[in-house]
Amino acid sequence: MKLALVLTLAAWGAAAQVTYPDLVKADPRNWLTYQGPYHARRHSLLDQINARNVRDLVPKWVFHVPGASRLESVPIVVDGVMYVSQPNEAYALDGRTGRLIWEYRHEPAMQRGPNRGLAAYGNRVYMGTPSAELVALDARTGSLVWKAKMAEPEEGYWSPAAPLAIKDKIIAGIAPGDHGLNGFLDAYDPNTGERLWRWHSIPKPGEPGNETWAGDSWKTGGGNTWLTGSFDPELNLIYWGIGNPAPDFDGDVRKGDNLYTESMVALDADTGRMKWYFQFTPHDVHDWDAVEIPVLMDAPFDGKPRKLLAQANRNGFYYVLDRADGQFLLGTPFIKQLNWATGLTPEGRPIRAPGIVPSLEGTRTCPPTAGATNWHSPAFNPDTGLFYVVATEGCGINYKARDTFRPGGFPFMATGYIEDPEEPWQMYVRALELTTGKLRWEYQQIGSKRYGAGLLSTAGGLLFAGDEQGALTALDAATGKPLWHFNTGQQITASPVSYEFKGKQYIALAAGSNVIAFGLHDPAAEQASE
Amino acid sequence: MRAIAILLVCAALAWAQPGRRGRGGPPAHAAPLNPAEVEQGEELYNQSCTMCHGLKGTVGDRAPALAANRRYLRATDAALFDAIKNGIKGTLMPPTPLPDADIGKLVAYIRSLRASAVDAPVNGDLTRGGAVFDGKGACRQCHMVDGRGGLLGPDLSSLGAERSLRYIEEALTRPKAHIPRGYQPVSFVDAEGRRVRAVVKNETNFSLQLLDEAGRLHLLLREEARGLRYEEQSLMPADYDKRLTAGEFQDLLAFLSRRARSRGTR
Numbered sequence: 001m002k003l004a005l006v007l008t009l010a011a012w013g014a015a016a017q018v019t020y021p022d023l024v025k026a027d028p029r030n031w032l033t034y035q036g037p038y039h040a041r042r043h044s045l046l047d048q049i050n051a052r053n054v055r056d057l058v059p060k061w062v063f064h065v066p067g068a069s070r071l072e073s074v075p076i077v078v079d080g081v082m083y084v085s086q087p088n089e090a091y092a093l094d095g096r097t098g099r100l101i102w103e104y105r106h107e108p109a110m111q112r113g114p115n116r117g118l119a120a121y122g123n124r125v126y127m128g129t130p131s132a133e134l135v136a137l138d139a140r141t142g143s144l145v146w147k148a149k150m151a152e153p154e155e156g157y158w159s160p161a162a163p164l165a166i167k168d169k170i171i172a173g174i175a176p177g178d179h180g181l182n183g184f185l186d187a188y189d190p191n192t193g194e195r196l197w198r199w200h201s202i203p204k205p206g207e208p209g210n211e212t213w214a215g216d217s218w219k220t221g222g223g224n225t226w227l228t229g230s231f232d233p234e235l236n237l238i239y240w241g242i243g244n245p246a247p248d249f250d251g252d253v254r255k256g257d258n259l260y261t262e263s264m265v266a267l268d269a270d271t272g273r274m275k276w277y278f279q280f281t282p283h284d285v286h287d288w289d290a291v292e293i294p295v296l297m298d299a300p301f302d303g304k305p306r307k308l309l310a311q312a313n314r315n316g317f318y319y320v321l322d323r324a325d326g327q328f329l330l331g332t333p334f335i336k337q338l339n340w341a342t343g344l345t346p347e348g349r350p351i352r353a354p355g356i357v358p359s360l361e362g363t364r365t366c367p368p369t370a371g372a373t374n375w376h377s378p379a380f381n382p383d384t385g386l387f388y389v390v391a392t393e394g395c396g397i398n399y400k401a402r403d404t405f406r407p408g409g410f411p412f413m414a415t416g417y418i419e420d421p422e423e424p425w426q427m428y429v430r431a432l433e434l435t436t437g438k439l440r441w442e443y444q445q446i447g448s449k450r451y452g453a454g455l456l457s458t459a460g461g462l463l464f465a466g467d468e469q470g471a472l473t474a475l476d477a478a479t480g481k482p483l484w485h486f487n488t489g490q491q492i493t494a495s496p497v498s499y500e501f502k503g504k505q506y507i508a509l510a511a512g513s514n515v516i517a518f519g520l521h522d523p524a525a526e527q528a529s530e
Numbered sequence: 531m532r533a534i535a536i537l538l539v540c541a542a543l544a545w546a547q548p549g550r551r552g553r554g555g556p557p558a559h560a561a562p563l564n565p566a567e568v569e570q571g572e573e574l575y576n577q578s579c580t581m582c583h584g585l586k587g588t589v590g591d592r593a594p595a596l597a598a599n600r601r602y603l604r605a606t607d608a609a610l611f612d613a614i615k616n617g618i619k620g621t622l623m624p625p626t627p628l629p630d631a632d633i634g635k636l637v638a639y640i641r642s643l644r645a646s647a648v649d650a651p652v653n654g655d656l657t658r659g660g661a662v663f664d665g666k667g668a669c670r671q672c673h674m675v676d677g678r679g680g681l682l683g684p685d686l687s688s689l690g691a692e693r694s695l696r697y698i699e700e701a702l703t704r705p706k707a708h709i710p711r712g713y714q715p716v717s718f719v720d721a722e723g724r725r726v727r728a729v730v731k732n733e734t735n736f737s738l739q740l741l742d743e744a745g746r747l748h749l750l751l752r753e754e755a756r757g758l759r760y761e762e763q764s765l766m767p768a769d770y771d772k773r774l775t776a777g778e779f780q781d782l783l784a785f786l787s788r789r790a791r792s793r794g795t796r
Contacts, residue, residue, distance in 0.1 A: 080749050094749045097737040101747065107791065123745070138674070140745050143685040144791075145677035501749075 029500035034162035040230035044498035048505035050460030061098030071510035080501035102142035117162030128159025148193035156409020173225030177243035180220030180412030197272030209259035217254035222246035227291035243289035250414030257282035276326030314371030332437035358400035368396025377454030394425030425449035441480035454495025466492030565651035571639025647787035648690035659785025691790035715761035
């Protein structure tokens with residue numbers, strides 16, 4: 001008995017399943033974070049599936065997520081075990097067969113969504129919840145190990161973003177952006193759930209940046225952190241996009257630039273202190289959250305090698321920054337229908353087009369509030385040097401009214417917008433040259449108008465894109481020519497991933513209410529497999 | 531036996547004169563259970579109800595087992611109260627002559643039979659029960675509670691909210707007829723030729739998802755699970771009434787029955 005106890009105790013403390021070096025190394029057989037590797041390029045180095053054989057790609061399995069509608073979860077995969085989520089729920093699946101290993105149901109199960117995925121560290125996986133908690137689950141059984149309260153759910157807070165595991169910390173963001181609730185980014189101890197630091201996205205009186213808020217408007221300024229950021233282990237900086245100011249459409253009551261809403265911030269991973277920020281849309285009045293994924297790469301810019309950060313922003317501009325110091329290097333539209341600004345100053349500040357602000361009678365605004373792009377992930381392929389983004393061409397009508405903040409999680413938007421379903425919106429996959437933003441090619445997603453799916457680039461020369469019509473399509477990364485497609489049967493609103501298990505490469509994604517994994521047709525193996 | 535039952539039913543019917551019915555309405559639903567009321571309800575139950583509904587509501591020879599694992603037609607206190615007081619037309623269930631206060635006690639007892647363990651009165655010392663869980667009972671070797679413990683058995687952090695007291699008692703004292711899904715012990719020979727002991731988390735004709743004693747997952751196709759053997763016995767001992775003293779057993783039961791995450795008893 002004693003021996004057994006000792007053995008069991010040893011098993012509790014068994015070697016960590018996912019270590020920080022694992023996360024830095026990012027073995028392409030695993031997909032360890034929401035973004036894949038920390039740099040968030042979403043470029044898998046696996047090439048077993050490639051432009052030559054992609055026509056032989058077939059579905060290997062489907063896992064139906066009970067009760068799900070439009071999943072936005074991006075699976076993570078650790079040594080063949082896939083972890084995928086929906087609000088309040090996590091599932092561990094056999095990555096080869098799609099068979100369920102465990103499931104976790106969180107209580108209290110508040111009805112707020114979506115949930116975008118999990119983080120893995122040690123022998124645990126981590127997930128944010130609609131009750132604004134961060135939970136740590138045993139990766140082998142789904143047992144709840146600890147939960148940490150991030151904020152008061154009764155105030156309207158919740159946590160949809162996939163957490164990000166870095167060295168000895170789990171980084172977690174918060175939502176929503178439209179309720180006048182001020183945002184923050186937290187770091188938690190992976191072992192205990194103790195909060196190690198909190199960075200507030202809206203500066204308090206006396207702090208730099210508070211002067212960019214008229215009067216007390218900073219108190220209900222918003223600025224949330226609802227999509228996962230990226231990380232540079234060498235610079236030890238976390239990059240995170242900050243959401244819109246509140247009330248969304250009435251800027252009159254919050255005169256000023258409204259820092260750090262609509263900004264990219266770089267935070268010291270050890271302390272949570274801000275090293276630099278760059279604000280894309282000062283004093284935004286169109287609800288263009290700047291949470292879109294910051295993608296990191298090293299490349300020459302103006303003849304000098306630089307550490308870059310690229311972001312295709314919801315406001316319609318594609319930006320390249322120096323990620324060491326936040327210097328603005330490039331900003332250029334990646335959509336054609338852009339009427340709110342005539343360009344950017346040399347410092348990257350938008351030059352506003354007069355009159356394109358929300359009004360009582362409604363103002364036609366391009367891009368619309370849904371944005372030129374949104375949560376759906378971009379990708380960067382170092383082989384082609386192209387930055388890929390899912391772009392929406394379209395316009396909306398934005399209105400303004402006086403609104404009053406009410407505590408308790410009520411919208412504080414100052415009315416809203418009309419996105420006319422009859423408007424001829426159109427989604428595209430666009431390939432931009434990294435350092436110029438010039439359009440190299442585009443692929444029209446016929447029939448897809450809004451809220452697209454994210455992208456996955458692979459060393460096999462492929463770019464995988466889902467769409468509103470339910471198609472998962474493999475495009476030639478160099479030309480945008482479609483090489484393969486599959487009708488998943490449901491609107492895709494999540495991003496694909498790739499992993500390898502027992503020598504086989506898979507492409508997997510959440511499509512509607514299902515998780516589907518694809519692999520190359522292998523008649524010999526099909527006999528033995530599911 | 532049958533003759534006695536029919537006699538009792540007849541007697542009950544005979545008592546059920548219209549004029550003798552109490553006036554009080556049914557009690558409000560889902561008040562917290564009062565241990566004294568439950569105890570008195572059990573006495574009344576044993577006098578009037580066991581013949582048809584079985585001891586502790588478990589048998590159900592001529593009538594539904596009131597505490598069995600089934601969907602009840604009468605789920606609320608008011609519906610239970612009405613069935614006891616007025617009987618159920620077209621069945622053997624008679625109206626009772628008992629005063630409303632006693633009917634209320636019967637309702638409380640039936641609710642206690644059905645209740646999650648955390649809602650049922652139970653004697654025993656929580657702290658001592660926790661010590662038995664960690665020590666003499668060796669439960670934590672296989673079971674996690676509040677994020678600490680073994681992986682092979684179910685997480686018991688919310689056991690009291692999920693299961694009835696009777697279920698927990700039986701799990702500790704009676705071998706299960708069938709090993710629950712997710713906990714079938716097996717062994718197989720791994721690539722290094724070692725025999726590995728594990729439990730089956732999931733399986734089909736074609737694949738197995740196994741969790742071994744060291745907490746490692748093995749995701750195998752059937753043909754990869756060499757020398758696969760299914761064990762007949764669950765890993766869960768079912769003789770805690772013999773391993774432990776009566777006091778220790780009761781303390782353990784108290785500890786287990788009060789695990790209810792949603793009630794904040796972590």
